[in-house]
Amino acid sequence: MQTHFTPEQLRQPDIAAANQELRKCVHCGFCMATCPTYLLTGDELEGPRGRIHQIRTILEEDRADPPWAVLRHLDRCLTCLSCTTTCPSGVGYDRLIDIARRRTARAASRPLARRLLRQALMRVVTQPTRLRPMARLGRLVAPLAQPLFEAVPALRSFTALLDPLRRQRPARPLRGDYPPLDDGPGGGRRVALLTGCAQAVFGRAISEATLHVLRMAGFHVVIPPAAGCCGAMERHLGEQERARHRAAANVRAWLDAKVEAVVIDASGCAGMVKDYADLLAGDARLAEPARRLARNAHELAELLASLPRRPAWRAPRPATIMWHAPCSLTHHLRTPDLPRDLLRDAGFTVLEPAEAHLCCGAGGANAVLEPDVAAQLRARKLSHLQLPGAEAIASANFGCVQHLAAAAHLPLVHYAQLLAWALHGPDPLSRAANASRGAPAAPRCDSGLCTHH
Numbered sequence: 001m002q003t004h005f006t007p008e009q010l011r012q013p014d015i016a017a018a019n020q021e022l023r024k025c026v027h028c029g030f031c032m033a034t035c036p037t038y039l040l041t042g043d044e045l046e047g048p049r050g051r052i053h054q055i056r057t058i059l060e061e062d063r064a065d066p067p068w069a070v071l072r073h074l075d076r077c078l079t080c081l082s083c084t085t086t087c088p089s090g091v092g093y094d095r096l097i098d099i100a101r102r103r104t105a106r107a108a109s110r111p112l113a114r115r116l117l118r119q120a121l122m123r124v125v126t127q128p129t130r131l132r133p134m135a136r137l138g139r140l141v142a143p144l145a146q147p148l149f150e151a152v153p154a155l156r157s158f159t160a161l162l163d164p165l166r167r168q169r170p171a172r173p174l175r176g177d178y179p180p181l182d183d184g185p186g187g188g189r190r191v192a193l194l195t196g197c198a199q200a201v202f203g204r205a206i207s208e209a210t211l212h213v214l215r216m217a218g219f220h221v222v223i224p225p226a227a228g229c230c231g232a233m234e235r236h237l238g239e240q241e242r243a244r245h246r247a248a249a250n251v252r253a254w255l256d257a258k259v260e261a262v263v264i265d266a267s268g269c270a271g272m273v274k275d276y277a278d279l280l281a282g283d284a285r286l287a288e289p290a291r292r293l294a295r296n297a298h299e300l301a302e303l304l305a306s307l308p309r310r311p312a313w314r315a316p317r318p319a320t321i322m323w324h325a326p327c328s329l330t331h332h333l334r335t336p337d338l339p340r341d342l343l344r345d346a347g348f349t350v351l352e353p354a355e356a357h358l359c360c361g362a363g364g365a366n367a368v369l370e371p372d373v374a375a376q377l378r379a380r381k382l383s384h385l386q387l388p389g390a391e392a393i394a395s396a397n398f399g400c401v402q403h404l405a406a407a408a409h410l411p412l413v414h415y416a417q418l419l420a421w422a423l424h425g426p427d428p429l430s431r432a433a434n435a436s437r438g439a440p441a442a443p444r445c446d447s448g449l450c451t452h453h
């Protein structure tokens with residue numbers, strides 16, 4: 001693709017990097033066939049090739065506040081990165097959309113309700129100390145607020161914020177220092193577990209399951225109170241400085257905890273932590289530790305698969321599970337099969353759906369900011385996942401689990417919950433089935449093996 005940046009513009013590192021990526025694009029359109037928003041709309045501007053054109057114009061014209069009619073197409077991008085996997089020319093679309101989002105993060109052309117939602121996502125959802133009390137309040141007012149949000153089109157997106165409140169009670173985030181439970185292949189290595197932000201409040205059962213698996217595998221696990229949100233939400237919304245602050249706080253917390261490695265059970269957050277080396281490269285004090293920790297940051301399955309031997313897991317009974325590989329695992333980390341293989345190793349029957357490469361609709365913040373697109377993609381994904389004979393759907397990212405669970409008739413679990421079950425932990429299928437029937441999921445571990453309570 002031809003570009004027309006001035007020499008002055010090209011002296012800016014962001015523009016120089018964007019120019020390099022833009023020039024790789026040969027307009028072939030292969031990426032369009034695997035882009036979920038293009039498949040839904042058939043609109044060139046809703047596909048990667050169209051978005052790349054729009055990004056070029058925004059950058060060439062130095063626009064921080066493009067009209068909403070343009071910006072909307074970029075905002076609707078799920079950042080699923082399916083296009084980067086498909087592109088034969090190696091165009092770094094992830095870099096391009098990151099740069100464009102940083103430029104347009106504060107654009108006033110966005111509708112007011114959207115700007116408010118973006119602030120709510122950054123200031124409340126990513127901070128468990130705020131999210132938990134707000135969620136408790138939200139559960140009280142949800143019956144009144146829901147009809148109002150549904151009746152006013154400008155407020156419809158707010159219903160997505162209420163959805164988890166109807167199904168789950170907010171829990172206190174898991175914190176503490178947990179020695180190994182078994183003389184496993186982890187050899188007593190001291191690792192940090194990142195419990196994140198929304199998962200810390202609404203997905204505590206997942207963190208407990210991961211903790212149990214790691215301890216049974218012989219790891220000494222630390223969950224420092226000062227470590228929290230990975231910063232992916234802020235980065236997705238173009239707020240790079242905020243994301244950098246999150247990364248710095250986490251790196252400091254893990255340094256204080258004196259851990260060798262960091263384990264992340266949300267694949268979206270794992271990709272983000274692996275990028276900490278780049279994010280903190282300009283920080284004189286933290287650049288080197290960030291590089292070391294990012295090198296030793298592992299998505300849970302990646303760590304388990306790298307052990308010299310597997311923990312002694314065994315599925316308590318035969319169960320057929322549908323495997324949903326999140327985009328962050330498929331297109332960012334590029335390890336979509338690792339959890340599936342571990343589940344099979346533990347004795348579960350694991351099936352894979354058609355269109356496994358397509359996003360479920362939860363990409364980025366779209367479950368909240370673009371509920372219509374997110375719901376259409378979810379329906380398409382569930383039509384492939386809910387096959388006769390399957391007992392549950394397993395995934396590797398809290399956002400996907402939450403988003404799919406809101407409309408699925410099969411229970412949704414994280415694969416760590418199945419592995420924990422195979423290591424004498426609680427049965428996640430009966431728990432998830434209860435939650436999907438409307439009973440609140442128990443926020444506390446009932447395995448009797450956690451020492452936290």
Ligand code: SF4
Pocket residue numbers: 024025026027028029030031032048049052086087088089090091
């Ligand atoms: S596949 Fe790559 S080179 Fe082809 S149009 Fe898409 S981004 Fe450009």
Ligand code: SF4
Pocket residue numbers: 034035036037038046047048051076077078079080081082083084093
């Ligand atoms: S990241 Fe996903 S939604 Fe965005 S342009 Fe690429 S394929 Fe389409």
